[in-house]
Amino acid sequence: MAGIAILGAGIFATEEHLPALVANKANIKAIYSRSTATASTLVDAANKLGVAGVELYADDTPGKTLDDLLQRDDIAAVVIVLPITVQPHIIRRCLAAGKHVLSEKPVAQDVHTARQLIDDYNKDYRDKGLIFSVAEQFRFLRELEMARQWVVTEKAIGDITQLHLRIWRNQAPGGKYYETPWRKVPEYQGGFLLDGGVHQTAMLRYVSGQEVVETHGYARQVAPHLPPLDTVNAGISLSGGGTGTFSMSFASTRRATELVIIGSKGSFHLTDGPEGGYALTLDLLSGEKRQEVIKTNGVDLEIAAFLEAVRAGKAQSRSGPEEALNDLAIIESLCQGGGKVNNY
Numbered sequence: 001m002a003g004i005a006i007l008g009a010g011i012f013a014t015e016e017h018l019p020a021l022v023a024n025k026a027n028i029k030a031i032y033s034r035s036t037a038t039a040s041t042l043v044d045a046a047n048k049l050g051v052a053g054v055e056l057y058a059d060d061t062p063g064k065t066l067d068d069l070l071q072r073d074d075i076a077a078v079v080i081v082l083p084i085t086v087q088p089h090i091i092r093r094c095l096a097a098g099k100h101v102l103s104e105k106p107v108a109q110d111v112h113t114a115r116q117l118i119d120d121y122n123k124d125y126r127d128k129g130l131i132f133s134v135a136e137q138f139r140f141l142r143e144l145e146m147a148r149q150w151v152v153t154e155k156a157i158g159d160i161t162q163l164h165l166r167i168w169r170n171q172a173p174g175g176k177y178y179e180t181p182w183r184k185v186p187e188y189q190g191g192f193l194l195d196g197g198v199h200q201t202a203m204l205r206y207v208s209g210q211e212v213v214e215t216h217g218y219a220r221q222v223a224p225h226l227p228p229l230d231t232v233n234a235g236i237s238l239s240g241g242g243t244g245t246f247s248m249s250f251a252s253t254r255r256a257t258e259l260v261i262i263g264s265k266g267s268f269h270l271t272d273g274p275e276g277g278y279a280l281t282l283d284l285l286s287g288e289k290r291q292e293v294i295k296t297n298g299v300d301l302e303i304a305a306f307l308e309a310v311r312a313g314k315a316q317s318r319s320g321p322e323e324a325l326n327d328l329a330i331i332e333s334l335c336q337g338g339g340k341v342n343n344y
Helices: 011-023 036-048 066-070 087-096 111-124 142-153 197-208 298-312 321-335
Strands: 003-007 027-033 055-058 075-080 100-104 132-135 160-170 212-220 231-238 243-249 251-263 266-272 278-284 289-294 338-340
Touching: 003 011, 011 027, 011 036, 011 075, 011 298, 027 036, 027 066, 036 055, 055 066, 066 087, 075 087, 075 298, 087 100, 087 111, 100 298, 111 321, 132 298, 132 321, 142 197, 142 266, 142 278, 142 289, 160 197, 160 231, 197 212, 197 243, 197 251, 197 321, 212 243, 212 321, 231 321, 321 338
Parallel strands: 003 027, 003 075, 027 055, 075 100, 100 132, 160 243
Antiparallel strands: 160 251, 212 231, 212 338, 231 243, 251 266, 266 278, 278 289
């Protein structure tokens, strides 16, 4: 089995990626972080999960830097879980070293940077058989696969005429993700609207099977501790001719999770499940009604897909960087007040 290295030793690498790699029996060879102190915490976590022999790499350890790690022939692939603005440069270094890449979302901090990265990958590395995937777990959730089956494959609700998404959260000071230094003072557009919002645009696009082609709305900062923006309310236009609304806030005193898609033959509704996951409802004009409550771990599933892609030499299209770019393009349009969405 191909050797894997984890680049980054923060919260998500520790709580999600490492356990998912272990659960999928990945051959974890090395862990890298900018400092020995942070890298050692993830190495210790790997040891506690029964993974022995993981080597530590850090910028402050001579002979054990990222360049040294990338020179190892027994490491074929990397999982990159680093700050948003750092990742494009590291992705390029890994591809240049001949490594397959799974990088955390978003694909980059803005559409321009993402396009350059993807164009470079397509020009220099795709034909060499190197895989570049983006870790967007929402496209692997079984509950969203079922939703897409109803809406896109079966076309049970007919032609989509309206789509409405509401995602309201309260990202309070003291939360583990808020207290991440690079998130507290973001050097990228949108703050949590970008970091968390790409999950929601991925869900919208995946379940509907359509692109958002234009937005018009208002983005602002409500909470003083959530710069530069934390709330957006907008109208959207879909590639299939339907219209709708997009409301997302990380400074809301009321929680909401709701995706409503209205079609010519009925409607689809998604909300939080009673014990996590999502509750799905299909109501058709014919009188048919379906209800499902499903909870899966998308990170486990996306890691499984990446490991299989490395083994088979072919990535799934839903992991492709182009998909992640189109998620990002919607957020960028919303953060800028609207206009045509710069889809890839």
